[in-house]
Amino acid sequence: MMAQESSKNTRHIDVAYVAQLARMQLSDKEVPLFQDQLNHILHHVDTLMRLDVDDVEPTSHPFPGENVYRDDEPREGLAHEAAMKNAPKTRAGFYVVPKILE
Amino acid sequence: MSSLSALTIHELIDLLDRGVCSSEDVVTEVLSAIDARDERVGAYLDYDAEGALAAARSADDARSKGAERILPGIPIGIKDVLNVKGDTCRCGSRILEGYVSPYDATAVARLRQAGALFLGRLNMDEFAMGSTNENSAFQITHNPWNLEHVPGGSSGGSAAAVAAGEAVAALGTDTGGSIRQPASFCGCVGLKPTYGRVSRFGATAFASSLDQIGPITRCVRDAALLLGIMAGRDPLDSTTVEVPVPNYQEALADDLKGMKLGIPREYFVEGIDKEVEQSIRKAIRLCGDLGAEIVEISLPHTEYAVAVYYILATAEASANLARFDGVRYGARDEGHDPMDLYVKTRARYFGPEVKRRIILGTYVLSSGYYDAYYRRGQKVRTLIRRDFEQAFQECDAILAPVAPTTAYRLGEKIEDPLQMYLGDIFTIPASLAGMCGLSVPCGFSDAGLPIGLQIIGDAFREDRVLRVGYAYEQSTEWHKRIPPIRDDEGGR
Numbered sequence: 001m002m003a004q005e006s007s008k009n010t011r012h013i014d015v016a017y018v019a020q021l022a023r024m025q026l027s028d029k030e031v032p033l034f035q036d037q038l039n040h041i042l043h044h045v046d047t048l049m050r051l052d053v054d055d056v057e058p059t060s061h062p063f064p065g066e067n068v069y070r071d072d073e074p075r076e077g078l079a080h081e082a083a084m085k086n087a088p089k090t091r092a093g094f095y096v097v098p099k100i101l102e
Numbered sequence: 103m104s105s106l107s108a109l110t111i112h113e114l115i116d117l118l119d120r121g122v123c124s125s126e127d128v129v130t131e132v133l134s135a136i137d138a139r140d141e142r143v144g145a146y147l148d149y150d151a152e153g154a155l156a157a158a159r160s161a162d163d164a165r166s167k168g169a170e171r172i173l174p175g176i177p178i179g180i181k182d183v184l185n186v187k188g189d190t191c192r193c194g195s196r197i198l199e200g201y202v203s204p205y206d207a208t209a210v211a212r213l214r215q216a217g218a219l220f221l222g223r224l225n226m227d228e229f230a231m232g233s234t235n236e237n238s239a240f241q242i243t244h245n246p247w248n249l250e251h252v253p254g255g256s257s258g259g260s261a262a263a264v265a266a267g268e269a270v271a272a273l274g275t276d277t278g279g280s281i282r283q284p285a286s287f288c289g290c291v292g293l294k295p296t297y298g299r300v301s302r303f304g305a306t307a308f309a310s311s312l313d314q315i316g317p318i319t320r321c322v323r324d325a326a327l328l329l330g331i332m333a334g335r336d337p338l339d340s341t342t343v344e345v346p347v348p349n350y351q352e353a354l355a356d357d358l359k360g361m362k363l364g365i366p367r368e369y370f371v372e373g374i375d376k377e378v379e380q381s382i383r384k385a386i387r388l389c390g391d392l393g394a395e396i397v398e399i400s401l402p403h404t405e406y407a408v409a410v411y412y413i414l415a416t417a418e419a420s421a422n423l424a425r426f427d428g429v430r431y432g433a434r435d436e437g438h439d440p441m442d443l444y445v446k447t448r449a450r451y452f453g454p455e456v457k458r459r460i461i462l463g464t465y466v467l468s469s470g471y472y473d474a475y476y477r478r479g480q481k482v483r484t485l486i487r488r489d490f491e492q493a494f495q496e497c498d499a500i501l502a503p504v505a506p507t508t509a510y511r512l513g514e515k516i517e518d519p520l521q522m523y524l525g526d527i528f529t530i531p532a533s534l535a536g537m538c539g540l541s542v543p544c545g546f547s548d549a550g551l552p553i554g555l556q557i558i559g560d561a562f563r564e565d566r567v568l569r570v571g572y573a574y575e576q577s578t579e580w581h582k583r584i585p586p587i588r589d590d591e592g593g594r
Contacts, residue, residue, distance in 0.1 A: 018465045024457060025446065041462065048478055051482060053482060053485070058477055059480055059487055061341070063298050063343060086201050098442070098443055
């Protein structure tokens with residue numbers, strides 16, 4: 001972990017690979033364009049490497065709260081049909097996706 | 103009498119109370135302003151004239167039977183990212199083509215409960231990612247003050263509609279400046295509440311630790327009124343905080359006696375437009391004349407804010423936008439297996455800025471880079487938050503520019519995302535720290551473009567920023583100017 005934090009040469013993003021992780025297929029035009037733009041942005045982001053943050057706690061949320069509970073009482077939710085109404089393809093109350101198993 | 107579409111909520115409530123006009127009259131005039139101008143401005147993605155008129159008639163009917171509502175049939179425009187039951191909600195994106203909201207966002211429900219009606223969907227950068235509205239998948243919105251310029255973003259449609267007289271007030275969302283910056287560019291009042299002040303339920307999530315819903319209005323008093331209605335704990339959003347909601351309108355006063363206002367030296371640096379700086383300096387002097395004590399303060403980590411923001415906001419966005427997969431809602435491209443379907447759908451229907459940010463966010467969270475980027479970003483966020491905590495030991499509110507420049511020309515920044523991001527340098531820090539911020543008109547450039555004064559307040563001290571904004575506004579005339587596109591309505 002510390003090795004990663006002190007690494008100075010982290011900016012080289014393999015855009016096509018990361019896009020695949022994010023479940024997107026980029027076009028032949030997008031790959032070099034994004035590669036260039038994102039390296040430029042990461043170069044700016046690297047200014048953060050100047051700061052010594054070893055003893056600083058991370059902030060994930062502006063107001064770190066304790067657990068938030070509500071009374072455990074049943075309430076009306078969205079009706080099944082209303083929740084599914086925006087789906088591009090449904091059958092018998094289910095979402096339809098391409099076949100997974102042969 | 104000047105056009106009803108040009109009035110503030112408070113002025114309209116007064117006319118409605120006195121029976122001078124009906125809600126139907128108000129909606130009719132707002133619709134005719136849209137008719138006359140929106141072809142040039144492009145603020146609305148769509149609107150339902152018949153539905154709005156019917157809702158107005160029913161509000162009039164209720165009023166005639168003695169119903170007392172805070173917003174009796176007042177029409178409010180809604181940014182396309184907020185759910186209004188039965189209306190489309192596409193977030194400026196083709197991936198949500200055809201989506202119809204099955205429920206109201208809590209902020210919308212509270213305004214509805216108060217009597218408001220909603221007449222249309224306002225343009226925005228796709229999924230609120232952008233500072234100019236040029237990232238909308240559907241149309242360009244033009245700045246009503248100069249149609250060759252952008253309205254700002256991402257709530258650009260909301261600000262443009264209010265400035266153009268096409269909405270009495272509007273709701274926007276602000277993640278890194280998306281209410282304050284377009285309000286500044288369009289000469290409106292824009293309020294980003296403290297994180298946790300207004301429920302995010304029903305606001306399509308971009309960056310969940312930053313997003314807030316807030317009003318864009320013609321005057322500070324209207325912003326105070328709308329905030330008071332929307333604010334407070336919501337069981338449907340566990341990040342709303344149990345802090346009492348004060349009467350924000352009672353906090354408004356004509357002077358600033360006893361208030362200490364901080365001027366952060368890091369906000370007056372090279373790169374800030376001379377005309378902007380002059381207007382802000384003049385506004386600061388006026389606040390001094392109104393009785394405030396002006397003190398210099400320091401927010402030393404300001405220069406790191408944009409970098410932190412583009413790590414954390416994109417990381418959160420990459421997770422939030424994973425839900426758009428072509429299965430549960432919106433558009434879909436068929437595939438030979440589910441993976442193929444996801445990949446094709448997302449590639450085809452997300453626009454370039456959304457793709458860029460998803461890739462960046464996925465990258466900073468990916469194995470090997472998480473600590474170097476994401477975790478480091480979270481740590482520097484702590485430093486930025488401490489800057490503000492320290493500053494609010496020394497002052498009651500902070501005065502600063504909203505943006506380093508006036509509204510960009512259309513197309514000026516679209517090719518260079520980093521330059522676009524750096525334009526948000528003065529709004530992003532308060533967002534990262536979870537503070538509240540208000541944008542109030544404070545001047546115009548020689549070219550006639552509005553300039554905004556930003557008033558940043560400590561967490562849950564919207565009462566203070568509204569008080570400062572109100573006192574300043576009442577002693578100036580900037581908010582009374584109207585853009586040339588409204589010449590057809592006659593003076594106010």
